[in-house]
Amino acid sequence: MRTCLLPCLLSVMLASTPVAAQDATDAARALARDAIIVDTHIDAPGILSSRWADLGVEAPDREFDYPRAREGGLDVAWMAIYTSARQDDNGTARQAAHAQIDSVEALVQRHPDKFAILTSPRDIERLRQGGRVLLPLTMENAGPLEGDLSQLQVFFDRGIRYITLAHSAANRLSDSSYGVERKWNGLSGFGREVVAEMNRLGIIVDVSHISDAAAEQVIALSTTPVIASHSAFRHFTPGFERNISDELAKAVAAGGGVIQIPFGTAFVDPxxxxxxxxxxxxxxxxxxxxxxxxxxxxxxxxxxxxxxxxxxxxxxPTETPLSSVLDQIDYGVQLVGIDHLGIGSDFDGVGGELAEGLRSVADFPNLVAGLQARGYSDADIRKLLGENLLRVWHAVEDGAEAR
Known part of the structure; x- marks a missing residue:
């Protein structure tokens, strides 16, 4: 476990001083360029489907685009295929999911020199040659399955490599952390079948957004490590079930999984x-x-x-300091260890309500600078930036192949 190497005054300074991309130190920018940075949650696809933008060039109204991804050192940007509870109810979720996947594929086809779809961590070194930003796909809300287990294979074949089982309301699989109604008291029978099939196929199971009872059942059922793709620690936001409890975080880590810290103010600001x-x-x-x-x-x-x-x-709140995100990481390291944390920013998914200094994919050097200032070694920062998540992805693939 790491203990803080600098006096408390530094945290106060970081909390009170605005941070901009150009403020990152040369050492932080160099490490961000050299490390493999993996962000497990960027909501670009939903916006692409409703309002196209060419993300291969600068897109000022978005938080993810190619020029800023390269500026920030981002290598692996998980594209969230999000569908809402309303789309679940009205039967349009499956079509919406396929349309969003189409939009990501169209982006890659437009810029094959800048982007590539990523379906396995084993392909990272080959595909990122030439400066490509790699785009694995995640399904945020399993509503598009529409109760049909065979659809998991369909979406796997289209590139989906982790699935968040529910979103803002209970669906056919699971209760939601946001939902007043607890329809299943955790997972449904179909949800349990889905977890087993995800393990078989090699799809990572994500416990963000689902209720505590559902997350506990997922962790117990899954034969491979699970992740919380974009969840901060409930320690800082008591009563906010959307953030992960200490007990569940320890259980995720005990199974070899990771908790990916978001930058949205709603997660890190009480x-x-x-x-x-x-x-x-x-x-x-x-x-x-x-x-x-x-x-x-x-x-x-x-x-x-x-x-x-x-x-x-x-x-x-309109101003949440970068130190709020650093505090989350410090707490997580003390709770579960450096090997079980990563980054799931939620860029393009929180309406611009982000911590200062972490406003777009160009800003990862600011996070690196903050971690270096708090005494983290470069080796540990590399783990947080992506190595931990890639270890989990390899383990999930290996678990599927072992069957």
Whole structure:
């Protein structure tokens, strides 16, 4: 276990001083370029499907694009194929997922010199030659399976290599950490079948977003290591089930898995976490009201007006220091050890509500500089940046091959 090597004054300085990309030290930029940086959660595909942008060139309204990825040293950017609970309910989730995969493939076909789809960690060195940014695919919410186990093979063949079992509400597989309703008290029978089939195929199981009971059952059932792809520690946000508890984090680590720390303020800032929980509760109530109105033959309420009113009445913090992310890492190292942590930024997925100095994929050197300032060795920083996650991915592949 690492103990802090610098006085507490340094943490105060980091918390109070704004950080910009150009502030990173030469040593931090050099390590970010040389290390393999793996970010397990970037929400670019959903935006690509709804509003195309050429991410092979600078895209100022996005947080991920090729020029900034190279500036920040990002090598492996997991593309999140996200579908909502509403799409689960109305039967459009599967089509939406395939459309998003199509959009990532179109990006790669447009820029084969800049991007490549990645389906195995064994291909990293070969595919990243020439400066390519590699794009493995993840399914955020297993709704597109639509209760059909055979669809796992279909999505595996399309490149999906980890799956977040549920998102903001219970689905056919699992309860959600956000959901008021606990439909399954953890996993459903189908959810248990899905975990076993994911193990067989070599798809990583992700316990972010699901309820504590479901996560506990996944960890017990899975024959290969699991991950929390973008979850911070609940220690800092008491009562926020979306973040991982100490007990579950220890269980993930005991099975060889990793906890990937996000940069979104809602995960690392207690006040922002309260606002996010309130938003999901309000949305659930709004959807229930609208369903009742439609059933009664009345027009539904306007969703955009609801969202605008909620945001006006529940302002989230506008400034969260980079030190909040560093504190998460420090805590995780003390709790589960350096070998069980990584990065899952949630870029393009939190509406720009990100810690200072970590506002786009260009900013990884700032994280490296902060870790170096707190006394982490370059070898340990390399583990956090990507080596730990790649170890897990290899183990999941090996577990599938051993069957």
């Amino acid at each position: 006040r922002a976490a309260e606002v996010l929980q309130a938003r999901f509760r309000a949305r659930a109530e709004f959807d229930q009201r609208n369903a009742a109105r439609v059933a009664a033959g009345e027009p539904p309420e306007d969703r955009a007006a609801f969202e605008e009113a909620f945001n006006r009445e529940n302002p989230a």
